[in-house]
Amino acid sequence: MFSLSRSMKPLLSLTLLATLLPISQAALFTSPDQLPTTEYDFIIVGAGTAGNVVANRLSEDSSKRILVVEAGIDDTNVELIEVPFFGPNTPQSIVDWNYSTTPQSALNGRTIPVPRGFVLGGSSNLHYMVWNQASEDLYDSYAQKTGDSGWAWEAIMPLWKKISTFVASPNNPSLPPPPANNPSLSNGNGPVQVNFANFATDIDFRVVNSSKELEASGAGGGRFKFTDDMNAGDSIGFGFNQESAGGGTRSSSATAYLHPALNSRSNLDVLIHTQVMKLKETSPLTFTAVEVAQSADGPLTTLTATSEVVLSAGSIGTPQILLLSGIGPKDELAQVGVESTFDLSHVGKHLIDHPLVLTYYSVNSNTTFDDTIRQSDLFASTLELWEDERKGLFSTSSTNVIGFMRIPQGEGANDPSSGPRSAHIELLFTNGFAALGDTKQPDEGHFLTVIAAVVSPKSEGSLTLASAEGGTFTHPNIDYGLLTNEFDLVAIQQALRDADTFLNATPWTSPSPYIIAPFGDWAIARDGTDADREAYIRKNLITVYHPVGTAKMSSDSDATGVTDSRLRVKGIKGVRVVDASIFPSIPECHPQGPVYTVGEKGAQLIKEDHGLA
Ligand SMILES: Cc1cc2nc3c(=O)[nH]c(=O)nc-3n(C[C@H](O)[C@H](O)[C@H](O)COP(=O)(O)OP(=O)(O)OC[C@H]3O[C@@H](n4cnc5c(N)ncnc54)[C@H](O)[C@@H]3O)c2cc1C
Ligand SMILES: *[C@@H]1O[C@H](CO)[C@@H](O)[C@H](O)[C@H]1NC(C)=O
Ligand SMILES: *[C@@H]1O[C@H](CO)[C@@H](O)[C@H](O)[C@H]1NC(C)=O
Ligand SMILES: *[C@@H]1O[C@H](CO)[C@@H](O)[C@H](O)[C@H]1NC(C)=O
Numbered sequence: 001m002f003s004l005s006r007s008m009k010p011l012l013s014l015t016l017l018a019t020l021l022p023i024s025q026a027a028l029f030t031s032p033d034q035l036p037t038t039e040y041d042f043i044i045v046g047a048g049t050a051g052n053v054v055a056n057r058l059s060e061d062s063s064k065r066i067l068v069v070e071a072g073i074d075d076t077n078v079e080l081i082e083v084p085f086f087g088p089n090t091p092q093s094i095v096d097w098n099y100s101t102t103p104q105s106a107l108n109g110r111t112i113p114v115p116r117g118f119v120l121g122g123s124s125n126l127h128y129m130v131w132n133q134a135s136e137d138l139y140d141s142y143a144q145k146t147g148d149s150g151w152a153w154e155a156i157m158p159l160w161k162k163i164s165t166f167v168a169s170p171n172n173p174s175l176p177p178p179p180a181n182n183p184s185l186s187n188g189n190g191p192v193q194v195n196f197a198n199f200a201t202d203i204d205f206r207v208v209n210s211s212k213e214l215e216a217s218g219a220g221g222g223r224f225k226f227t228d229d230m231n232a233g234d235s236i237g238f239g240f241n242q243e244s245a246g247g248g249t250r251s252s253s254a255t256a257y258l259h260p261a262l263n264s265r266s267n268l269d270v271l272i273h274t275q276v277m278k279l280k281e282t283s284p285l286t287f288t289a290v291e292v293a294q295s296a297d298g299p300l301t302t303l304t305a306t307s308e309v310v311l312s313a314g315s316i317g318t319p320q321i322l323l324l325s326g327i328g329p330k331d332e333l334a335q336v337g338v339e340s341t342f343d344l345s346h347v348g349k350h351l352i353d354h355p356l357v358l359t360y361y362s363v364n365s366n367t368t369f370d371d372t373i374r375q376s377d378l379f380a381s382t383l384e385l386w387e388d389e390r391k392g393l394f395s396t397s398s399t400n401v402i403g404f405m406r407i408p409q410g411e412g413a414n415d416p417s418s419g420p421r422s423a424h425i426e427l428l429f430t431n432g433f434a435a436l437g438d439t440k441q442p443d444e445g446h447f448l449t450v451i452a453a454v455v456s457p458k459s460e461g462s463l464t465l466a467s468a469e470g471g472t473f474t475h476p477n478i479d480y481g482l483l484t485n486e487f488d489l490v491a492i493q494q495a496l497r498d499a500d501t502f503l504n505a506t507p508w509t510s511p512s513p514y515i516i517a518p519f520g521d522w523a524i525a526r527d528g529t530d531a532d533r534e535a536y537i538r539k540n541l542i543t544v545y546h547p548v549g550t551a552k553m554s555s556d557s558d559a560t561g562v563t564d565s566r567l568r569v570k571g572i573k574g575v576r577v578v579d580a581s582i583f584p585s586i587p588e589c590h591p592q593g594p595v596y597t598v599g600e601k602g603a604q605l606i607k608e609d610h611g612l613a
Contacts, residue, residue, distance in 0.1 A: 027269045028074065028262065032292055032301040035271060040067040042606070043290055043305040044312055045276045045321065047072075048122020049592060050579040051312030052253040053163075053599025056261045058606060059268040061613040066268045067303065068258075069292055071097075071275040071317075071472070072118035075254045081125040083386055084198075084245045085369075085394040088436060090126035091115035091545075099316060099475050106459075106483035112437065112542050114478050116316055120272065121254030123314065124592060127545070129250060129397045131194045131242040132589035133160055133186040133597070136233040137419025145584045147555040148565035150601075153233065159600045161188025163593075167195045167246040171391050174200040175240065183242060186231035191256035192596065193246025197400035199393055201431035202367050203448065204240075206514065207401040210505035211238035219501060223405050230404060234421040235589055238403030244592065245397070248390025253596070277471035279309060279325040279575060281341055287325065288574035296473035307610050308574055310602070311551075315581040319348040319463050319550035320476045322562075327572065338468045342572050347562050348463040350549035352586045353480045355488055356453040357541050358436060359499065359526070360519040364512065368446040369393055369432035402428045404455065404589070407494045416487060417456040422588040425495040426453045427502065437542040439520075447519060450503070452495035453544055455588040458485035463550050482541065492537055493530065500526075546591050551581035566605045567598075578602030 029035055042058055044051050047070035059066045073094065080086050081095060091113055092098055099114035117123035136153040143152035166187040169175060175196050187194055197204070214224035227237025244251045261268050273294055280289040280302060289304045311318045322328055326341030328348060333340050372378045372393060386394040404423035417424055433439075433447040461481030467474050483489055508514045518526035525536035551569070554561020562570060563582050569575045580595045587594045606612070 027266070029269060029271045030273050031294065032271060032274060032303070035067070035269065035303075037065075038302065039304045039306060040065045040269070041305065041307045042066050042310060043303055044068045044310045045290065046070060046122060046311070046313035046317060046579065047120045047254065047258060047270060047272075048117055048312055048314055048579065049124040049253045049595045050599035050602065051122065051310070052258040053596060054310055054312060054578050054603045054606070055268060056257040057600070057603030058612060059261050059265050061607075062265070062267055064267060064307075064612060068268070068270045069274055069276050069290065069303070070120055070270065070272045072120065072272065074272055075120040075125055075252065078119070081119070081121070081252070082249050083383075083394050084129060084243065084248070084250050084397050087126070087128040087397055088434065095119040095126060097316070099478055102477050102479045104480065104482045107538050107541055114316065114547070115545055116314060120258060120270070121252035123545075124244070124252040125250070125254060127592060128399065129243040129245050130399065130402065130590035131164070131231070131244045131593055132235070133231040133593040134587040134589045135235040135419065135421040137417075137421045138585075138587055141418035142553070142584055145555065145558075146553050146565035151565060156597060156601065157185075157233075159597055160186050160593075161190065162600055163188070163190035163596045164192040164194045164244070165189050167193050169195045169198040171198045171248070171395060172196065172200045174204065183229040183231055185229065185233070186593070191260065192244055192253075193251040193256070194242050194244055195246050196240045196242060198245070198248055198396040201400055202365060203429055203431045204400045206507040207238060207403075207429050209507040210502050211403060213505050213507070214501065220498070221408070223498070224403070224502065231593070235404050235423050236406060236421060238401065241397070241399055241402045243397050248386065248395035253599075275472045276313070276321055277324060278321060279327070282574070285342060285571070286573040287327075293471065296470040305574070308576060308606065310606070311575060311577045312579045314579050315351070315547040315550050316463065316476065316478065317472065318577055318579055318581045320465070320472055322347045322551065322569070323465050324468070324471055327569065332464060336465045336468050338465065344562060344569070344571055346552070346560050348550050350460055350552050350560070351463050351478070351480060351547060352457060352460040352549045353482070353547045354453050354455055354544040354586065355457055355482055355492060355541050356451055356544045357492055357496070357537055358434060358439065359450045359452065359496070359522045360433060361448045361450070362445050362516045362519045363448045363514055364516055365446050365514065367431075368448070369398065370441070370446050373432070373441055374443070398430050398432065398434060399428050400431075402426060405495075405498060407491055414487070416458045417588055418585065422456065424454065424456045424491050424588070425498070426455050427451065427495060427499055428453070437540070445519075448515065450499045452492055452499055454488050454491040454495065455586075457491070457586065458487040459483055460549070480543065480547070482543070483538070489534065489537065492541075493533060496533060544590070546586065548580045548583040548586050548591065551577045552584045553582050554584060566609065567602050576602065576606065
């Protein structure tokens with residue numbers, strides 16, 4: 001959506017410097033035949049959000065040799081991913097796998113994009129940086145579902161201290177001073193930097209004040225409360241958005257976990273531009289080797305792990321690799337001509353994502369970001385300010401304030417959320433036209449975007465192989481089954497009505513109206529019937545890009561799972577899964593925090609099981 005003509009310019013001076021300085025430890029390889037050995041203690045598949053956590057933690061034990069195999073590119077000096085504001089530009093770019101869904105029956109047969117990171121850092125280098133750690137209730141529900149108290153909130157929460165550090169936002173003077181500006185429970189002294197928006201917008205306090213006003217008046221039974229910290233166990237409320245950024249730059253799992261280890265340890269090798277095509281059976285039902293290739297028909301190289309293979313290829317890549325290895329539903333695999341090695345019926349099932357609808361308003365303001373995106377001179381000077389000083393509009397994500405709510409209809413037996421501290425729906429506010437999905441930036445005008453999402457959806461779908469040909473170079477069938485469960489439509493309608501309530505609060509109406517009119521298709525739906533709104537939803541709904549569940553954990557007696565509570569693939573040996581695919585239900589929040597948590601937890605389990613230091 002944004003013009004990025006300048007953003008890819010190579011940082012020549014840095015590259016030169018790197019070739020002149022002796023690089024003592026860094027072991028980043030671009031082809032399998034460069035590797036010093038084909039045998040490692042651990043092979044991690046995917047240098048993504050969780051995979052890099054595992055790589056860092058396992059390589060703390062200098063007696064173990066670790067290899068990470070990553071399909072995508074090096075993330076070094078890619079401005080597109082460094083600039084926080086450019087998050088929405090990463091889909092369909094050099095850092096994306098460019099998947100899309102199958103036609104979605106409840107969305108008029110539309111297919112929608114499924115962006116996934118194709119780069120060191122994985123999707124942590126594509127995402128919009130919203131930083132949540134899910135509610136107490138979510139983790140307690142995982143403990144209950146797996147029968148393992150190691151997943152309960154009390155046991156999990158201490159891991160957060162190892163993941164992130166909260167840092168100041170010196171370029172946003174409007175934030176409350178510390179200690180209010182110090183969400184301490186969910187952050188500690190870990191390598192991921194987390195901050196509030198580094199640049200103030202004119203809507204931030206309209207949202208904050210509306211929430212406080214609605215809370216005080218008891219509107220909606222207190223459903224719009226303000227919160228200082230939505231990451232302290234109770235997710236409900238509106239407040240400043242914590243973002244995984246610091247010093248005006250994105251903080252990814254590559255910058256936080258991978259590069260520091262790569263630059264200082266000699267027992268960690270990373271191989272990029274290379275895909276794991278399948279697992280190889282090394283002895284009956286033990287799969288401790290992988291076959292890798294650099295193109296669909298390229299030569300295959302076998303790499304062996306003497307201890308374990310860790311699948312961290314994400315909710316799309318992990319089930320795809322399992323299925324291509326013959327580990328999955330036997331009948332389904334037979335249909336595409338893949339020989340079964342172990343019949344594990346739920347691989348690829350329970351695929352679930354958060355649905356989202358964008359609504360637009362033209363507004364009485366000339367301080368939205370719309371002009372900056374449209375006017376090349378303004379864009380260039382804003383980028384220059386970021387390049388020179390890491391300041392200005394581009395030094396933060398485009399969403400400064402968000403809120404999570406429960407819906408009245410969600411209570412009782414029908415409630416899909418994991419408990420009263422977990423949300424059903426979410427609203428996000430953007431100070432300009434957020435051109436996500438198929439929408440295009442209008443040529444003129446100033447806008448407000450209100451995004452409504454369902455964070456406890458009931459609809460689910462599945463991932464299946466489209467073909468056995470081409471291995472992981474062939475995209476699988478990704479079916480989210482969006483809106484196939486009625487609950488999700490009810491919930492999103494509620495979120496849209498809540499947005500109406502919000503925008504009628506005093507900060508938007510007085511002293512003069514901020515909103516001129518709803519814009520585009522939304523103009524008809526906004527003032528129409530429920531049926532008009534439903535039509536708008538089916539026509540425009542996309543997702544928040546949070547797929548999970550395709551290798552979900554379950555207790556030993558529950559056959560609907562793929563992994564056990566120690567993240568081992570059930571029924572086989574030598575393979576663990578550590579990524580977003582293991583969630584037994586979708587976190588009712590933006591999931592990167594919980595994914596990092598799975599990374600730390602997974603690393604801890606591996607260290608325990610193999611006696612690592
Ligand atoms: C556009 C976008 C916006 C988002 N916004 C947010 C947000 O604001 N906040 C939030 O919390 N979450 C957000 N998310 C979701 C979040 O980024 C993901 O949930 C999380 O990063 C998933 O981590 P993962 O470790 O499971 O997988 P990933 O980080 O995707 O890592 C998987 C890695 O495995 C590699 N891989 C896959 N297959 C193979 C193979 N066969 N061989 C070798 N390597 C392979 C991939 O290239 C990738 O590097 C967003 C996601 C996207 C795409
Ligand atoms: C995804 O699409 C972009 C834009 O066309 C392209 O540059 C990139 O190489 C594609 N990704 C892959 C993995 O092919
Ligand atoms: C928000 O409330 C504060 C405190 O009452 C007030 O100073 C500020 O002007 C308000 N801002 C907006 C945009 O309503
Ligand atoms: C923006 O609006 C303000 C107040 O309405 C006005 O003073 C200012 O000149 C406008 N700026 C631009 C660039 O149009």
